[in-house]
Amino acid sequence: MEPVLLKLCCAAQSDSLFSDLTHFAAPTGGTMAETQNVIPVAGPWITEREEAYAAEAARTAWFSNHYAFNRRFEELFAERVGVKHAISLPHCTAALHLALAASGIGPGDEVIVPDVTWIASVAPVTYVGATPIFVDIDPLTWCIDPKAAETAITPKTKAIIAVDLYGSMADYAALEAMADRHGLALIEDAAEALGSSRNGRAAGAHGVAGAFSFHGSKTIATGEGGMLVTGDDQIHQRATILRDHGRKPGSVDFLNDEIGFKYKMSALQAAVGLAQTERWDELVSYKRQIFSWYAERLGDRPGIALNAEPEGIVNSYWMVTAVIDPAFGIDKFALMAAMKARGIDTRPFFSPLSRLSAFDAYPQSKRFLPPEPEGHAVARTGINLPSGYHVTEEKAERVSNALLEVLGEGRVRCAS
Numbered sequence: 001m002e003p004v005l006l007k008l009c010c011a012a013q014s015d016s017l018f019s020d021l022t023h024f025a026a027p028t029g030g031t032m033a034e035t036q037n038v039i040p041v042a043g044p045w046i047t048e049r050e051e052a053y054a055a056e057a058a059r060t061a062w063f064s065n066h067y068a069f070n071r072r073f074e075e076l077f078a079e080r081v082g083v084k085h086a087i088s089l090p091h092c093t094a095a096l097h098l099a100l101a102a103s104g105i106g107p108g109d110e111v112i113v114p115d116v117t118w119i120a121s122v123a124p125v126t127y128v129g130a131t132p133i134f135v136d137i138d139p140l141t142w143c144i145d146p147k148a149a150e151t152a153i154t155p156k157t158k159a160i161i162a163v164d165l166y167g168s169m170a171d172y173a174a175l176e177a178m179a180d181r182h183g184l185a186l187i188e189d190a191a192e193a194l195g196s197s198r199n200g201r202a203a204g205a206h207g208v209a210g211a212f213s214f215h216g217s218k219t220i221a222t223g224e225g226g227m228l229v230t231g232d233d234q235i236h237q238r239a240t241i242l243r244d245h246g247r248k249p250g251s252v253d254f255l256n257d258e259i260g261f262k263y264k265m266s267a268l269q270a271a272v273g274l275a276q277t278e279r280w281d282e283l284v285s286y287k288r289q290i291f292s293w294y295a296e297r298l299g300d301r302p303g304i305a306l307n308a309e310p311e312g313i314v315n316s317y318w319m320v321t322a323v324i325d326p327a328f329g330i331d332k333f334a335l336m337a338a339m340k341a342r343g344i345d346t347r348p349f350f351s352p353l354s355r356l357s358a359f360d361a362y363p364q365s366k367r368f369l370p371p372e373p374e375g376h377a378v379a380r381t382g383i384n385l386p387s388g389y390h391v392t393e394e395k396a397e398r399v400s401n402a403l404l405e406v407l408g409e410g411r412v413r414c415a416s
Helices: 048-060 068-081 092-102 123-127 146-151 172-182 233-242 267-278 280-298 332-340 374-381 393-406
Strands: 023-025 031-033 085-089 110-114 131-135 157-163 185-189 209-213 226-230 304-306 321-324 382-384
Touching: 048 068, 048 267, 068 085, 068 226, 068 267, 085 092, 085 233, 085 267, 092 123, 092 185, 092 209, 092 226, 092 233, 123 131, 131 146, 146 172, 157 172, 172 185, 226 233, 267 280, 280 304, 280 393, 321 374, 332 374, 332 382, 332 393, 374 382
Parallel strands: 110 131, 110 157, 157 185, 185 209
Antiparallel strands: 023 031, 085 226, 209 226, 304 321, 321 382
16 A cells, blocks of 8 residues: 655754663664764674674684685575575675676666665666666655666666665566566665565565675674675676686686676675574564564654555565655755754665766666656655664654654654
């Protein structure tokens, strides 16, 4: 069911501070200090398991054992996603770059991408010399609109990148059918959707390849880091060669066949990633718990639309996102400033890439966008609320109260 945004007026804002917030604890161990009494927007959940694995890697992951933790991490991660292969990498951007390069995308090609996403989802298209083609997003799921993508297909189109924004998932049934009809490589950017699924199929398992991020803000974190997953043997083989300066795995003769890239994850990162992946269910479950606390307080408030979970979707809710009706008369940056004044850190909904000066050199990229894209309205007023593992029900209530105060909606009481 689509969210209904009612037109309401914005009331006066309060300047009260949550000055009693000083430290927060991870759900079952590990602590982090909050800075300047501000509730952070994101943060990992690190336990003794991660510490022990990292220490073991520091002691033992050398010489012939140097890839042991990476291999264990890759095998377990591939199993969790339900694919044949996984390659650990320094970041998700590398995964997207390798997916495009391994698919043979290059100069003169066009790649259809959602207009509203983080720039890292699209920048790799330019790395291989291809042109990104922006299309609109679905206003409910915030993912690429398959109908808009279909209208942008030309003889130059060679691939589609679908981004699972903020834990949501694209319509992969429609996208995969489209890719098959037109002979396109479908690549899934699942950086923000680890633990989400569509009709029982995990995020990252669609198309020819999927890409994940383990940035410190993500559901599973290694500080920085990424993973390329695929069920395609040829994509896996090609990506494995390209990520190590164009040499075959195990080669020590330094006689490179081609120029490749340096995209390897360290054993220390892999050790932390392995420990986090072993806690996959626990981490995803807590993310969904955080969302439920916000949904209890904000989900039925007119003029506030939270992350959607359409039928058949399990949303892991990497970031709890609130899109505010424009009738309130406050854009996302003003809203963020008002929340910051109340001791709460937030993030803006990603801005349309077609509006960024970074893509001024690609005017042809914008030719299929309508005059008033649906995604631009969503991006104008959306913010991400604190969604890290430091968030408790009490903190979710404080954040909700602050948001409602800014919007003139009064306060809500704790449900527990």
